[in-house]
Amino acid sequence: DAGVTQSPTHLIKTRGQQVTLRCSPISGHKSVSWYQQVLGQGPQFIFQYYEKEERGRGNFPDRFSARQFPNYSSELNVNALLLGDSALYLCASSGGNEQFFGPGTRLTVL
């Protein structure tokens, strides 16, 4: 069975640009969550979506947005990129309470 997939694997952007990250959950899972992990820290919760509706939001600015599609895949968008947005972005899917993580997208902002 396929696990959680994320694309792209790596991404390099410059300050002020916009980026879209993609996530496909495990088949049958309806919940997707997004996290940001900067070097040396634990993942920070950004959003949780369930059945295409936002169920939770972390302490991130409005430059961060997300959506979930009818097939339960999800996109995370970040506008007006800052150097501090450089991080590993993780997606997790859940069919109940337990979360399963994808390999992440490593974003570098120059």
Add this chain to the structure above:
Amino acid sequence: GIQVEQSPPDLILQEGANSTLRCNFSDSVNNLQWFHQNPWGQLINLFYIPSGTKQNGRLSATTVATERYSLLYISSSQTTDSGVYFCAGMYSSASKIIFGSGTRLSIRP
């Protein structure tokens, strides 16, 4: 606010030693998970353990929800156990999932 604290932050052991990692949480959690993050960043599920005790080979975990802590035990450590271990709790009161800052475990041969 809600906090998840892990201890110790760093742990260095010889191969074959046993270790105990602790996770304290400041509010009631709906669920608690332990993860191992490999050098490539992949978070690997170890345990989903909102309460009670579970074992999987050399690893076991115990969560005492009423006292707001969870423990991860690693017995007979191997070099492949090295990495960062995270606990994470889901808080329905805040509709968010919060990770601890991790314990970096280094097992020396």
